[in-house]
Amino acid sequence: MDQITLYTWIGFSVFLVLMLVVGYLSSKKMKSIRDFATGGGTLGPYVLGFSFAATYLSAATFLGYPGWSYEWGLSNLWLFLAIIAGGPIGVLMVAKKVRKLNNGQKSLSLPDWLGDFYKSDILRVGTGLILLFNIFYIAAQFVAGAKIFEYLLGMSYTSGLLLIALIVVIYVYAGGALADIYTDAVQAFIMAIAGIGIFISGIVIFWKGGISDTFAGISHELAAQNENLVAVFNPESLHFYSIGAVIGAIVIQWAFASAPHLFNKVLGLKNEQDLGKMIATYVVVAALSVLVLFGGLYSRAALGDTASAADLALMDYIIWAFPAIVVALFGVVILAAAMSTTDGIFVSISTVFANDIFLKFLVKRNIVKVSDEKAEKIAFQISRLTVPFIGLLALLIVIRPPEYMGDVMWIGISGIAAGTMGPILQAVYAKRKAPARAAELSMFVGLGSYLFLYFTGIIPSTMSAGAVSVFIGIATINIASWILRSASSSEMGAAEEGGS
Template identity: 50%
Template sequence: MAEVQIMMWIGLVLLLIIIGYLGYLGYKKTNTVSDFSIAGESLGPVILGLAYAATFFSASTFIGYPGWAYQWGFSSIWIFLTLIIASPLGLIVVAKRARKMNMTQKSLSLADWLGDRYNSDFIRVGTALVCLFNIFYIAAQFAAGAWIFNTLLDIPYTIGLIIIAVLVVAYVYTGGSYADIYTDAAQAVLMAIMGVLVFISVFWMFPGGLTEGFTSISQTLADRDPSMVSLINPSSIVFYSVPAIIGAFIIQFAFSSQPQLFNKVLALKDPRDMRKMIMVYVFASFCFILVIFGGLFASVTVTVDEIDQAILSYVLQAFPPIVAAFLGIVVIAAAMSTTDGIFVVMSTLVANDIYRKFLVPRGYVKATQEQADRTALKISRYSVLVVGVISFILVLNPPASIGMFIWIGISGVASGTLGPLLVGLFFPNIATTSAAKISLVSGVGAYVLIIILNFEKSTMAAGAWAVLVGVFAMLVAGYMTKNKEASLDSDVRETM
């Protein structure tokens, strides 16, 4: 273990040097709020494809999801299928059309895009407030990083929490979206290597390689508990029924339009390169999520007290110390790669969507355009500090499952935004402002009600049902109001 700790510290120092340099480059390029938010729409498809994948797959992929497989067995492989099928489909459906429309809108975030699309401050500010749910997502990444410091470096959880929070806040504060995307692309390469390494460990950890190895795992788990090899495990908090599984596919589709991912789409320099960006994302994603199988391998090789420690303990047993240290660095990178993107988005919500696009134009704050732009950049950076402190406080007591904690944020955001987004893109003739307002309120309201009433124990499924409520409300309200107010039909056709 001492050898792992030494290598971990060396790797951490190297990672900090790389991140520090990339953060400095980002700082030199960040002169406006547009630079801070979407890197001035100036980046290419390869770096953005890697950054999108790294942002999409957080520390929960490398810690939380293997923990599910360790605890509930083969039913957790559904998460692998949702990530490789539903998530890319969501990106394909939304990305190209949204980026092309933004060539005329010049929006800086999801809230800004919806506000501009519907010409509504209510939608802009309402979406910005809904996106604050993602504080839970940031907090979960902090917790994952803290567990790494605790397990591999024997640093108390609280001290590890302070370290990871300070690291992320520091380089996002300085470099904004440039720092976010540059570091994410570099971290994606590390994450892909780790996913592949964990998967191929089956060849030396289990006699007979892939086929016989999985047969041996299946038999061991079946002897322990038959539900561990079932496609539906009643004990699971995620995949305990067919509706819950369907809900997981729906919410993973919706996840592709999360604000921290949407701003990567807006940052693409040439919309014609969207196909290349998606191909890079899908390839990197497949490599990442192979790590989930490590949870199954761990279920028959190690015993842990906390399910989120399963993959860490397995790697310590299956690999030499240098690889275990590498995993620690990868998980920290994964936590950073998602957290920095959400930080950028949430600071943009306050600085651009609320201050620059609402408070100043409405006259609530007196400022010239030039003054507003300078102040917005300052607010973007200060917002990072505030969000960091709140997220830190949320996980001072570590959550029972990081994998489920993040979905509080994801589901809350998706429930209010997917209806106006999808209908605005694909059914512009009924995409009225009134319908978008109704969809936003009804989707979020449904999600909160489902949680309060404990109607669904899976936050993924709860989010899925709320998303469906929001989309249905948007379609019905749009149809009923399409003749009473102007829809987006003509505007959308001009951009297609």
């Protein structure tokens, strides 16, 4: 273990120094290049495809998803199918539509996009507040970082958590040199390599003379421990215990991939063919990266139920199967991913407060009366102050280590999807624009039903509870639109015509 600790310290120190140098250089003279890099514009479709895939591949997915495999066996392969089927279908359906819709609308964030589309401040501020659910996503990445520090460097969980939170907050303040499309692309590339490497390593280690004999051997090892580990639906699983739960997972993956503001990256592409190349790249990269969840199966088959926590089962397997230098490298990759993923979310949450809520609502509606120049200054202060505040909140959420970091992450994603998918899908697909009141109602009902279903334990899976609530939200906006239209047409004597 000492060798691993040493390599990890060296690797992580080199990485941090490199980050500081890159951050310093980019803030000094590369300003124009960074603006160029984040502006989309003329970026190639392949780079964009990689960076789009990185949106789905975080530190918590890389440790958390194999943790689910380890705990619940082959049934977790449904997650692979949900990610590969649900995500790309959402992207394929939405990408073309959003390209057409977005041409007239220069909105950068989701609150902006929905607020502008429905011309509703309630929706703008409400969506902004719903995005605070992303704090759960940050918290899950903190857990991933803390677990790596705990496991590879021998710290306590609490000091590991404090250290990763501190590093991330300082890093965000330093300007986040990692937070652009190229570094996202590199992250996705490394994760795809790691995913393939782990998938193949198991086949080599368990080799029985043929592919199908090898997997039969692995299945046999699992079944010997617990028959449910090879079942199609594992009754013990939080996520894949029935066909309904599987459909829920597919739906929520589809919803997650349909968020329109993710498609800002898409707008820079020149033509449909480039868009197609980007999506194809994203599908391949995502599929290869998600192969990492086989690592959890191998860990369970080779080492049995011995991991100190499900989320560390993948690391147990890597230590067992690979030389120390690879273990350290993997740890550093997880830490780097935790930093780059959370950095983007910190920036987007602080933008919500400074831009969407303060500038575009409080100042614009004259609720706060200040001069334009002063408003800009205050907005900057707000975005600065929210960073440590968000970091502290995320830290407090996971101050006691959660059983599964994957679930913490999905509390956030499902909450956002439940509150926003109704208005989003209506905006993207409906022939007639829904009334703002209907969109606002959908936001409250969708989010409310998610909180109720998940936190009362009626639906134990975060993903399924999210999926059911997404459906409730979609139904709400459709029914409310219909009622509001009927009411106004009977009053006015003529139906109002709204373009979409």
